[in-house]
Amino acid sequence: MRTSQRQNKGMRTRLGCLSHKSDSCSDFTAILPDKPNRALKRLSTEEATRWAESFDVLLSHKYGVAAFRAFLKTEFSEENLEFWLACEEFKKTRSTAKLVTKAHRIFEEFVDVQA
DSSP, rough: OHHHHHHHHHHHHHGGSSTTTTOSSOOHHHHTTOOOOOOOOOOOHHHHHTTTOOOOHHHSHHHHHHHHHHHHHHTOOOHHHHHHHHHHHHHHOOOHHHHHHHHHHHHIISSSTOO
């Protein structure tokens, strides 16, 4: 089995706790981004269950974004989330100068033919 196939299979296994049928959502260490301080590794089942109620709830939680990003990686679609997050950050920007800079970055990174 190729390395990428093994990684995908492993990721699907780790993301299995996001399905309706699972109650094993208490440990998200496998899908969290690597950071020096990983003290907050636990996620209550109640919090993870709320993610199924609303996509906005999922995306408002740091671990929800990490879990969704990990899922998108398995689907080779992580860039879709990165684009959405960049657009959300753009919408919150007040400074005109920063708007122009962020718009150029979004265009170059996601929209331009060479992106």
